[in-house]
Amino acid sequence: MxxxxxxxxxxxxxxxxxxxxxxxxxxxxxxxxxxxxxxxxxxxxxxxxxxxxxxxxxxxxxxxxxxxxxxxxxxxxxxxxxxxxxxxxxxxxxxxxxxxxxxxxxxxxxxxxxxxxxxxxxxxxxxxxxxxxxxxxxxxxxxxxxxxxxxxxxxxxxxxxxxxxxxxxxxxxxxxxxxxxxxxxxxxxxxxxxxxxxxxxxxxxxxxxxxxxxxxxxxxxxxxxxxxxxxxxxxxxxxxxxxxxxxxxxxxxxxxGGKSPLLVFADANLELAVDLAVEQYDNAGQVCLAGTRLLVEDSVAEEFTRRFVAKAGALRQGDPRDEATDIGPNIHPRQLEKIDGFVQRAIAEGARTVIGGHRRDGQFYAPTLLTDVAQDSEVVQEEVFGPVLTLQTFADEEEGVRLANDTRFGLAATLATGDPERAERVTAQLVAGTVWVNCFFVRDLQAPFGGSRLxxxxxxxxxxxxxxxxxxxxxxxxxxxxxxxx
The missing domain is CATH 3.40.605.10 (Aldehyde Dehydrogenase; Chain A, domain 1)
Structure with missing residues (x-):
């Protein structure tokens, strides 16, 4: 050697x-x-x-x-x-x-x-x-x-x-x-x-x-x-x-690990909310804090999805050494196999692919968004650790919080809302070590960091x-x- x-x-x-x-x-x-x-x-x-x-x-x-x-x-x-x-x-x-x-x-x-x-x-x-x-x-x-x-x-x-x-x-x-x-x-x-x-x-x-x-x-x-x-x-x-x-x-x-929610309320700045959601593909989705479960209020879900697809579609995937690249490869063939397994099983169970859902050449996986997923499904409940997001809708604040907390994990949560009182009310109910309101991945070393539950x-x-x-x-x-x- x-x-x-x-x-x-x-x-x-x-x-x-x-x-x-x-x-x-x-x-x-x-x-x-x-x-x-x-x-x-x-x-x-x-x-x-x-x-x-x-x-x-x-x-x-x-x-x-x-x-x-x-x-x-x-x-x-x-x-x-x-x-x-x-x-x-x-x-x-x-x-x-x-x-x-x-x-x-x-x-x-x-x-x-x-x-x-x-x-x-x-x-x-x-x-x-x-x-x-x-x-x-x-x-x-x-x-x-x-x-x-x-x-x-x-x-x-x-x-x-x-x-x-x-x-x-x-x-x-x-x-x-x-x-x-x-x-x-x-x-x-x-x-x-x-x-x-x-x-x-x-x-x-x-x-x-x-x-x-x-x-x-x-x-x-x-x-x-x-x-x-x-x-x-x-x-x-x-x-x-x-x-x-x-x-x-x-x-x-x-x-x-984490299976963090990203809650988008109808009163949110929708452009900001979409930016936050697309940011969850950072590092090819290999981020424990990522808000991989997009939870969007019914009344804005269609418009949110339209904007998300347009924004995510502009991401450039390729050689991470290129300054123009937004998403690089996944770390290892075994990890790529794991990611694809999650996606293909979800599709077989009835999930709909909005974007992505497939491998690309080499160790690259296309940024993926799945909808029509059940709350108790594997892809919603288990950490994928790849560029795979799910989208679910909710009718009101109570249902949004319930869905957000309905996992075994509690590492982080992200909240998009234009109402400061709602922000205070919802964050008090979320089970998470870190909650971001209208932002993501802002970390100060003097703050406590860790997770709840698993x-x-x-x-x-x-x-x-x-x-x-x-x-x-x-x-x-x-x-x-x-x-x-x-």
Whole structure:
């Protein structure tokens, strides 16, 4: 196996990063590009031995890193952000090649957000405090103590952004990290290891191990020295991780799937509502937050559909490296097969295809809108994770809310209305971790993020991230009892 491969002119190390060193494995797996199906290279495929080594390195580095003053930890996180910003173009082209998302989005939004993740949590760390309070004359002081080695398992749809959303607060909190990227998009995690090392992060504080969940993931999540596990991905995988972690009572943060509604009321700005709906095809529909269930009030449904078809029809699907492309490929042939399976079963059950409903050459799936779908049908109730939307109508506010909440998920919801009182009334009833009113995908790192029901466990963001990645301590001190040192 070659130690390094060249991807779009960028050198990427294919080995793990453990204890400040590159570590090879006997076995490998092939990483392919969804753009054209070409093999990018053979990647080190870790197992229990690599998991053990990574946890041991993180455990060894933990005492020193936990004792590092906040200001120094913050400085190093800012140095990592500097390194990211210097390599935005390289990171963008490698990630586009690896996972098929739009290059223009990586350049202008995603990679700058990666740097911001580090800067935000570095700065938040320096302001993290709870005002002291008294209990019958005794003082109470709340502190956030580093928890220990953290296993962070990240998805393939936004690899580096979602990885650093976890890595940055975990490191800021004084923990050491074992990052396990998705096997379908591992490359930018390897580049992050290089950037962190160049920034001066001590050996063992950040470790990156690659491989399959059943081989290395289980060994990491069941390890007794791991003190936190954060996972973004599917519900079935989360259940396996939770079962694995249960023996050690390792705390979990789980950000899982969604089947989010996009509610359009008759009083909404219809042009805005259509724009919001078409935006749900972003990243070829591979967005957990996407409002894939369009719920439109009866009286405007026909006009909404007409405008939607026209707007969606103007989307350009093709090579994600082309600035003019709006929708790129889906990540993997298996994912494409899954998407098409959902659509074809829905059609067989009586769903009507308004647009799309078929594959295109390569790993592309046509943007699809299905109507005449039953509320209890698979395509309405289960996450497709592709460019597939359903459209249902409702007669009044009560029915709209009922349909919106009628799934096992509760990650997000989007609401289009021109009535602020209705917005307040409806959002209060929606089961979701995030609700957007007349907007979509506006996320501030100081806000809590997570899902309800099967969409997840816990919240991260701002102080909530530190609450998860730390052991909170309350110190109660009596007003008397100290010797007089005067």
């Amino acid at each position: 070659a130690d390094k491969i060249t991807v779009a002119g960028v050198s990427v190390d294919t080995r793990h990063w453990v204890g400040g060193q590159r570590v090879a494995s006997v076995d490998t797996f092939t990483d392919t590009s969804p753009i054209d199906g070409s093999a990018l290279g053979e990647i080190a495929r870790g197992g229990p031995a690599e998991a053990q080594a990574a946890v041991a390195a993180a455990r060894a580095a933990f005492p020193s890193w936990a004792a590092t003053p906040r200001a120094e930890r913050a400085r190093l996180l800012h140095a990592i952000a500097d390194g990211v910003e210097k390599r935005i173009e390289e990171l963008a082209i490698v990630e586009t090649t690896d996972n098929g998302a739009l290059l223009r989005s990586h350049r202008r939004g995603v990679m700058p957000r990666v740097a911001h993740n580090f800067r935000f949590f570095a700065d938040w760390l320096l302001t993290l405090e709870h005002e002291d309070f008294e209990t019958r004359g005794h003082s109470n002081h709340v502190s956030w103590d580093p928890a220990g080695p953290c296993v962070l398992i990240t998805p393939w749809n936004a690899p580096l952004m979602l990885a650093t959303w976890k890595v940055a607060p975990a490191l800021a909190a004084g923990n050491t990290v074992i990052l396990k990227p998705a096997e379908w998009s591992p490359l930018t995690a390897s580049l992050l290891a290089d950037i962190a090392a160049e920034a001066g992060l001590p050996a063992g504080v950040l470790n990156v191990v690659q491989g399959y969940g059943a081989e290395i993931g289980d060994a990491l999540t069941s390890h007794p020295d791991v003190r936190r596990i954060s996972f973004t991905g599917s519900v079935p995988t989360a259940k396996r991780i939770a079962a694995s972690a249960a023996a050690n009572l390792t705390p979990l943060s789980l950000e899982l 969409s997840g466990v816990g919240r991260e963001g701002g102080t909530w991230s530190f609450d998860f990645y730390c052991d909170l301590k309350n110190t109660v001190t009596a007003p008397k009892g100290f010797k007089d040192h005067g």
